[in-house]
Amino acid sequence: MVTYILIKLILVLFVFLLALTVAAYSTYGERKVSAWMQDRIGPDRAGPYGLLQPLADGIKMFTKEELIPSSSSKYLFILGPSLAMLTALMAGVVIPWAGPIELFGQQVSFQVSDINIGILYIFSVVSIGVYGIMIGGWASNNKYSLLGALRASSQMISYEIAMGLAIVALVMKSGTLSLAEIVAQQEGNWMNVVYQPLGFLIFLICAFAETNRAPFDLPECETELIGGYHTEYSSMKLGLFLFAEYINMFVSSAVISSLYFGGYNLPFQEYWGLTGPWLAALQFGFFFLKIVFFIFLFMWVRWTIPRFRYDQLLHLGWKILLPLAIFNIIVTGLVMWANGYLS
Amino acid sequence: MVTELLFYFLSFVAVLCAIMMVFAKNPVHSILYLIATFFAIAGHYFLLNAQFLGMVHIIVYAGAIMVLFLYVIMMLNLNEEVEPIKSKYQKIAATVAGGLLMLVMVASLRDAEIKTHLPGNEDIGLVSALGNTLFNDYLLPFELSSILLLSAMIGAVFLSKK
Numbered sequence: 001m002v003t004y005i006l007i008k009l010i011l012v013l014f015v016f017l018l019a020l021t022v023a024a025y026s027t028y029g030e031r032k033v034s035a036w037m038q039d040r041i042g043p044d045r046a047g048p049y050g051l052l053q054p055l056a057d058g059i060k061m062f063t064k065e066e067l068i069p070s071s072s073s074k075y076l077f078i079l080g081p082s083l084a085m086l087t088a089l090m091a092g093v094v095i096p097w098a099g100p101i102e103l104f105g106q107q108v109s110f111q112v113s114d115i116n117i118g119i120l121y122i123f124s125v126v127s128i129g130v131y132g133i134m135i136g137g138w139a140s141n142n143k144y145s146l147l148g149a150l151r152a153s154s155q156m157i158s159y160e161i162a163m164g165l166a167i168v169a170l171v172m173k174s175g176t177l178s179l180a181e182i183v184a185q186q187e188g189n190w191m192n193v194v195y196q197p198l199g200f201l202i203f204l205i206c207a208f209a210e211t212n213r214a215p216f217d218l219p220e221c222e223t224e225l226i227g228g229y230h231t232e233y234s235s236m237k238l239g240l241f242l243f244a245e246y247i248n249m250f251v252s253s254a255v256i257s258s259l260y261f262g263g264y265n266l267p268f269q270e271y272w273g274l275t276g277p278w279l280a281a282l283q284f285g286f287f288f289l290k291i292v293f294f295i296f297l298f299m300w301v302r303w304t305i306p307r308f309r310y311d312q313l314l315h316l317g318w319k320i321l322l323p324l325a326i327f328n329i330i331v332t333g334l335v336m337w338a339n340g341y342l343s
Numbered sequence: 344m345v346t347e348l349l350f351y352f353l354s355f356v357a358v359l360c361a362i363m364m365v366f367a368k369n370p371v372h373s374i375l376y377l378i379a380t381f382f383a384i385a386g387h388y389f390l391l392n393a394q395f396l397g398m399v400h401i402i403v404y405a406g407a408i409m410v411l412f413l414y415v416i417m418m419l420n421l422n423e424e425v426e427p428i429k430s431k432y433q434k435i436a437a438t439v440a441g442g443l444l445m446l447v448m449v450a451s452l453r454d455a456e457i458k459t460h461l462p463g464n465e466d467i468g469l470v471s472a473l474g475n476t477l478f479n480d481y482l483l484p485f486e487l488s489s490i491l492l493l494s495a496m497i498g499a500v501f502l503s504k505k
Contacts, residue, residue, distance in 0.1 A: 073369075076371075076375075115394065116394070116469065116470070117394050117395060117398055117470060120395070120398040120399070120402065121398060123398075123402055124398050124401040124402045124405075124406060126406075127401075127402050127405070127406025127407060127410075128401065128405055128406050130406075130410055131378070131410075131413075134410070134413055134414075134417070135375070138371060138413075138417050146417060149417065150414060150417065150418065153410050153413070153414050154414065156410075157407060157410055157411070160406075160407070177470055
């Protein structure tokens, strides 16, 4: 029992540090990728190739003057960024980082918690993720912040529905709500994206919208709203909001990889002849590569596609993605019925 | 032992937040207390091993309905100055109606059988058990309620088109 708790604690700490590190270096990556796309050099002063830039940014954020608007609700003003960070970190709990192995006569699973409704858990974390932005935006007592918060809430609710329906088709195909099982099913099989290409596309678009990334970054749209929900924030509270976005990006990349791209499974891993910790390490490395690819995709899209107008955004969510997701469910059901899965 | 402690903790949080919800001056604070209440109640579901119900409770109530409430209340500018003053008769009518509702609830709960022990099956709250029950034993009520929800949705769309 004690070993079990110890292993889980180490794993939690590891996932936490991994999320923070990846998020920190995503900020660096974002600037490098944008520089690369715009034919610039990007950050190159702090350390070799500017690699210490995230550290410098962190120090800057912590040492800046902290302002709390005198007319705002102080506790809610502090609660906003805290909630944003909390919900961003929470979803990492159910992601299987590598296959289970036998270590010192003990079954070790690289998933903090294998709850059998893992997908619903992720979905609930996503659905309460909007509170950080809403509370922060309202407590700022600023019309631009409030507009950003309102945009964020309606955008996230709209895209949650299409996202949920996209997952429904995947759950129908897998027959389980446990993330570990969905990933294990893809071992030695085709990846789920082969069976659910449309579902994957819808899920990806909704993931962009849920993380408030361009082209869906209307809640913080700096040309109209100055910065949206974090206009009034300064110092590390602003840092937490921005950081939460990068952690969200990391977690949603991990979720996309495990739901649709086989998670930690290596291609042809039964022929590699690896077992135990080595296999697990390699699996984690491969999973990490997939995550990095999707983080890159997030940045790629951000620096390529311009922002939507707000009515276009809602139109896309309700009138295109939602019917498409329902269509996807019907097609999945018909194919399963034709192949005799439903009897 | 741990379950019992958790039960008392969650009940305390739920009741405290519900009371704070009623007495909070600011409507936005009220909604936040209500969200905390929902989380405490979801915790009760988890203690009963009804994981699906707990998760759906969080997704639907805390994640969707309360966001809409918050959305609407943030848009309304609720101040004491612009609050319409209700007449004396309205206040009396509201008190009587509320009292009657309480009477009905107390009367219905008074004779209710209090079950202290769950039926033996521990898996009863899991998704597969719930799905089997819903689609085998309660198919008709399930479909009827979905038609009810659909008609409510169509009604909302119709009203907004007017």
